[in-house]
Amino acid sequence: MSAAHSEHRGKRRAIIIGGSMSGLFTAAFLRQTGWDADVYERSKIELVGRGAGITTHPELIEALQKSGVDLRDLGITVEKRITLDRSGRVIGEKVLPQILTSWDRLQRLMRATIDDAHYHLGHSFERVEQDGSQVLMHFAGGRRERADLLVGADGIRSSVRAQVAPEIQPIYSGYYIWRGAPKEADLDPSTRSSIFPYFAFYLPERQQVIGYPIAGLDNDLRPGHRRYNFIWYRVADAAELKEMCVDANGQQHEHSVPPPLIRGDLIARMRADASAIMPPQFLDCLRNMQPFFTPIYDFSTPQLVFGRVALVGDAASAARPHMGFGMAKAGADAQELAQMLGRHDDTDRGLAAYNRIRQPIAERIVRHGRKLGAQLGVNLQTAEDQAMWRLLQDYRAMMDWIAVPNFLAATP
Ligand SMILES: Cc1cc2nc3c(=O)[nH]c(=O)nc-3n(C[C@H](O)[C@H](O)[C@H](O)COP(=O)(O)OP(=O)(O)OC[C@H]3O[C@@H](n4cnc5c(N)ncnc54)[C@H](O)[C@@H]3O)c2cc1C
Numbered sequence: 001m002s003a004a005h006s007e008h009r010g011k012r013r014a015i016i017i018g019g020s021m022s023g024l025f026t027a028a029f030l031r032q033t034g035w036d037a038d039v040y041e042r043s044k045i046e047l048v049g050r051g052a053g054i055t056t057h058p059e060l061i062e063a064l065q066k067s068g069v070d071l072r073d074l075g076i077t078v079e080k081r082i083t084l085d086r087s088g089r090v091i092g093e094k095v096l097p098q099i100l101t102s103w104d105r106l107q108r109l110m111r112a113t114i115d116d117a118h119y120h121l122g123h124s125f126e127r128v129e130q131d132g133s134q135v136l137m138h139f140a141g142g143r144r145e146r147a148d149l150l151v152g153a154d155g156i157r158s159s160v161r162a163q164v165a166p167e168i169q170p171i172y173s174g175y176y177i178w179r180g181a182p183k184e185a186d187l188d189p190s191t192r193s194s195i196f197p198y199f200a201f202y203l204p205e206r207q208q209v210i211g212y213p214i215a216g217l218d219n220d221l222r223p224g225h226r227r228y229n230f231i232w233y234r235v236a237d238a239a240e241l242k243e244m245c246v247d248a249n250g251q252q253h254e255h256s257v258p259p260p261l262i263r264g265d266l267i268a269r270m271r272a273d274a275s276a277i278m279p280p281q282f283l284d285c286l287r288n289m290q291p292f293f294t295p296i297y298d299f300s301t302p303q304l305v306f307g308r309v310a311l312v313g314d315a316a317s318a319a320r321p322h323m324g325f326g327m328a329k330a331g332a333d334a335q336e337l338a339q340m341l342g343r344h345d346d347t348d349r350g351l352a353a354y355n356r357i358r359q360p361i362a363e364r365i366v367r368h369g370r371k372l373g374a375q376l377g378v379n380l381q382t383a384e385d386q387a388m389w390r391l392l393q394d395y396r397a398m399m400d401w402i403a404v405p406n407f408l409a410a411t412p
Pocket of ligand 1: 017018019020021022023040041042043047053054055056123124125126153154155156158159160177294312313314315321323324325326327328330
């Protein structure tokens with residue numbers, strides 16, 4: 001029996017690996033086009049409390065709306081951006097209304113779009129076998145599942161991608177961020193009045209400090225109960241990063257260190273460095289938060305489809321976070337995949353169309369992230385890199401470019 005024939009006998013079935021945002025978007029959109037979709041997530045418990053702030057974009061709002069989620073109380077709207085100097089004085093402003101939300105909020109909204117019968121926690125994907133029109137997945141513990149399609153939505157270190165394209169590895173950018181989310185109530189009244197309501201920048205040489213308000217725990221949006229998302233970009237070469245990844249027990253980690261295990265001497269050094277350069281409002285944030293660090297990686301792949309395996313979200317490509325666009329890309333990847341599979345009865349043609357449309361966009365997003373990263377002055381190889389570096393030394397250019405909506409329309 002031909003593949004196309006067998007497909008037409010019943011609903012087509014997809015298995016999605018990864019129960020975070022891109023997995024949930026993919027399940028929602030595939031179901032809308034008449035597919036059966038099951039999500040398998042390796043975490044044994046519901047995903048909560050990851051990361052912190054998320055800037056939103058029109059593409060993300062559209063994906064959420066089309067997934068059927070209730071967008072009331074999505075986040076906090078800031079009306080403008082400001083840049084501070086070392087003394088904490090505002091030296092620049094730009095009116096730019098934008099909704100800032102949090103990873104937790106988005107995850108909960110999207111998790112509500114799928115019932116428990118189709119969302120399987122505690123399942124770690126191990127490998128896939130393909131025989132043309134079918135995929136057979138193997139999970140840790142011996143479970144096996146058969147489907148017409150496997151979607152890798154399992155993040156930047158995707159084990160699905162590791163199997164179909166092991167040569168593709170995330171590339172370290174040469175910089176990392178210190179992050180945290182102090183509670184509004186713990187901040188000094190002057191911090192609350194001068195930066196809390198805004199998307200705020202402080203831009204010392206080869207560094208970026210950025211902050212914006214987000215909901216408190218349990219999506220608490222009441223004044224006094226919110227948090228401030230704090231991000232500090234700093235340069236570190238691979239050797240320095242390796243040293244940072246030795247935890248408080250002396251154990252070497254590969255990519256980062258769980259927050260409670262970050263060494264005290266590292267945090268003390270970071271605080272001393274901050275005291276020497278930062279405006280009082282951002283120092284106040286640092287004093288009132290548990291800091292953790294995230295090294296910045298990016299990559300893209302020449303193809304998003306490998307037979308009956310498709311990649312979406314961070315598994316497919318991940319840009320440096322200067323545009324705050326990862327969630328929006330996850331939603332748009334999922335939407336396009338489902339749309340193309342809905343448009344083509346022949347699954348392989350649908351997958352080819354998805355690849356044709358989204359792969360070049362993924363490349364553009366990754367390139368744009370690298371351009372914006374030039375502000376940090378790492379590995380500036382071409383005249384264009386140098387020109388970008390010079391342009392971004394002006395805080396007005398940074399306010400014009402960092403995490404702004406609709407950047408793709410302005411990018412070749
Ligand atoms: C510092 C930083 C700041 C960011 N800021 C923003 C922002 O402001 N706005 C924005 O839109 N985006 C932002 N992003 C990007 C955004 O967080 C990601 O693009 C988004 O989370 C990608 O979602 P995902 O579902 O593709 O992957 P992930 O969220 O990484 O989820 C992958 C899931 O797969 C599961 N998994 C992995 N392996 C297996 C396996 N073998 N079997 C089963 N399950 C598995 C994992 O447990 C995980 O739940 C930021 C990223 C970083 C690093």
